[in-house]
Amino acid sequence: MQDILVIGGGINGTGIARDAAGRGLDVVLCEKDDLAQHTSSASTKLIHGGLRYLEQYDFALVRKALIEREVLLRAAPHIIWPMRFVLPHHKELRPAWLIRLGLFLYDHLGGRKLLPPTKVLRRKSTDKLNALKDQYRLAFEYSDCWVEDSRLVVLNAVDARNRGAEVLTRTVCTSLVRHADHWEAVLKGPKGQETRKFRTVVNAAGAWVDDVLGLDGDAPEKPHLRLVKGSHIIVPRWHQGDYAYFFQNGDGRIMFAIPYERGEFTLIGTTDVPYEANRDRVEITPEEITYLCEGASEYYKTAITPADVVGTYSGVRPLYDDHAKNASKVTRDYVLKREAEGGAPILSVFGGKITTYRELSEHALAELKDDLPSMKRPWTRDAHLPGGDIPGGNFQDYVDGLVLRYQGLDPAFLSRLARAYGTRVEDLLGDAQIEADLGRAFGAGLTEAEVRYLQREEFAASADDILWRRSKLGIHMTEAEREAFHDWFASQAG
Numbered sequence: 001m002q003d004i005l006v007i008g009g010g011i012n013g014t015g016i017a018r019d020a021a022g023r024g025l026d027v028v029l030c031e032k033d034d035l036a037q038h039t040s041s042a043s044t045k046l047i048h049g050g051l052r053y054l055e056q057y058d059f060a061l062v063r064k065a066l067i068e069r070e071v072l073l074r075a076a077p078h079i080i081w082p083m084r085f086v087l088p089h090h091k092e093l094r095p096a097w098l099i100r101l102g103l104f105l106y107d108h109l110g111g112r113k114l115l116p117p118t119k120v121l122r123r124k125s126t127d128k129l130n131a132l133k134d135q136y137r138l139a140f141e142y143s144d145c146w147v148e149d150s151r152l153v154v155l156n157a158v159d160a161r162n163r164g165a166e167v168l169t170r171t172v173c174t175s176l177v178r179h180a181d182h183w184e185a186v187l188k189g190p191k192g193q194e195t196r197k198f199r200t201v202v203n204a205a206g207a208w209v210d211d212v213l214g215l216d217g218d219a220p221e222k223p224h225l226r227l228v229k230g231s232h233i234i235v236p237r238w239h240q241g242d243y244a245y246f247f248q249n250g251d252g253r254i255m256f257a258i259p260y261e262r263g264e265f266t267l268i269g270t271t272d273v274p275y276e277a278n279r280d281r282v283e284i285t286p287e288e289i290t291y292l293c294e295g296a297s298e299y300y301k302t303a304i305t306p307a308d309v310v311g312t313y314s315g316v317r318p319l320y321d322d323h324a325k326n327a328s329k330v331t332r333d334y335v336l337k338r339e340a341e342g343g344a345p346i347l348s349v350f351g352g353k354i355t356t357y358r359e360l361s362e363h364a365l366a367e368l369k370d371d372l373p374s375m376k377r378p379w380t381r382d383a384h385l386p387g388g389d390i391p392g393g394n395f396q397d398y399v400d401g402l403v404l405r406y407q408g409l410d411p412a413f414l415s416r417l418a419r420a421y422g423t424r425v426e427d428l429l430g431d432a433q434i435e436a437d438l439g440r441a442f443g444a445g446l447t448e449a450e451v452r453y454l455q456r457e458e459f460a461a462s463a464d465d466i467l468w469r470r471s472k473l474g475i476h477m478t479e480a481e482r483e484a485f486h487d488w489f490a491s492q493a494g
Contacts, residue, residue, distance in 0.1 A: 006028070009029060013202070016202055016204060030172070035169060041150035043354050044267070046145065054102050054105055081145060081395065122138055123136070134301075171188065171189030184197055202347050225320070227319070230315055237259070238257065242263065244259065245257040253272065256270075268295075284312040336367055344371075387424040390423060398418060429449070440488070446467075
């Protein structure tokens with residue numbers, strides 16, 4: 001009998017599986033699709049405290065997230081890095097004194113140590129407002145972090161496997177039968193169907209959490225979730241500089257405009273729309289595209305139109321239903337519910353932010369401590385994620401060392417690989433001295449050596465796994481290059 005079945009391969013599921021495996025437990029994680037295929041790859045890609053939650057007096061959530069921001073920055077300096085955010089003052093919205101107060105709290109609630117503090121910007125003494133309309137003469141600049149969200153999920157899964165967990169992608173849990181001291185689970189995957197026994201189940205299925213609760217034939221009396229869709233648009237680079245903008249909207253919401261994919265694009269989002277449609281295929285609507293374009297154009301000198309949009313993505317946030325009237329007001333904090341009536345326990349995860357996934361994982365296992373007495377102590381706070389053991393956390397020094405070691409390879413190519421793989425890039429490159437040593441080139445810097453590495457080490461099983469979740473190289477490729485890669489990948493599988 002095994003200890004834990006984790007259902008769901010998003011950030012919460014992989015985080016819990018990693019933590020549990022590192023505590024010596026026998027763990028299986030099953031995900032019906034690819035890792036991070038749904039909500040966890042459709043975020044705004046920020047590790048942040050959530051400045052706007054201060055306005056909702058959710059100080060506990062903000063403090064928790066700010067503390068975790070620095071923990072994660074130390075754990076994975078290759079896929080998480082500091083970013084400055086410029087918040088222009090809109091005279092008709094929040095007063096400047098209120099913004100100053102909020103940012104003072106933001107700087108001090110979480111014991112900030114690694115990131116620089118807030119400062120005031122004035123148009124006459126900075127070029128960071130040049131892309132904005134002349135009416136925006138005052139702004140506030142503060143710190144948060146960027147994260148490659150889908151890679152964060154994958155690296156948690158990789159670490160879970162390396163510590164002994166079994167990670168099963170494209171594997172559905174089709175049945176759960178509760179017994180007095182264990183669960184009997186039917187798992188159906190690429191190799192067929194099997195039945196296994198587990199002492200506990202962790203339901204981290206995100207938007208499908210209520211579906212999993214119904215697998216034992218006892219569906220919840222009422223849904224626990226409130227599904228809220230968040231959509232983003234991608235446009236060509238709309239402002240110079242490596243900083244992001246934080247825009248306040250007239251409807252009370254906020255919007256980010258962030259340098260995306262090595263600064264070649266600008267990512268703009270997000271929306272908050274109640275959602276009840278197909279959870280497997282979440283798409284932006286024309287109305288959302290217009291909303292995002294108009295919101296950003298309220299600030300930018302050069303207006304953004306739907307014709308400028310080169311890409312979009314949408315995801316459903318599975319928030320715990322606290323009965324808030326406004327979708328933007330629904331709590332972003334997580335709720336854990338352990339239920340053991342009639343036998344073995346099941347722990348369900350509702351809501352949560354990508355920033356607090358590690359703390360959520362610790363909390364989840366604390367809830368199961370009495371059920372799994374062999375569980376060891378918490379360990380993830382001071383541990384690196386795979387590839388994150390960069391000396392001193394100094395990413396640029398590490399890249400400079402790679403450039404010296406691999407002098408026959410393009411420095412920009414090496415920097416991109418280091419951002420994705422950290423110190424594990426050396427496993428990918430091996431003894432390669434020139435690009436030809438890495439096999440076939442597919443476009444946008446993707447090589448056969450990288451593809452083989454992703455298949456071998458990171459559970460990649462389809463062309464889209466590689467182009468859109470293990471990387472975002474798909475956006476840099478031409479349609480012909482993407483089609484050719486799909487054809488090649490299919491031929492290899494055959």
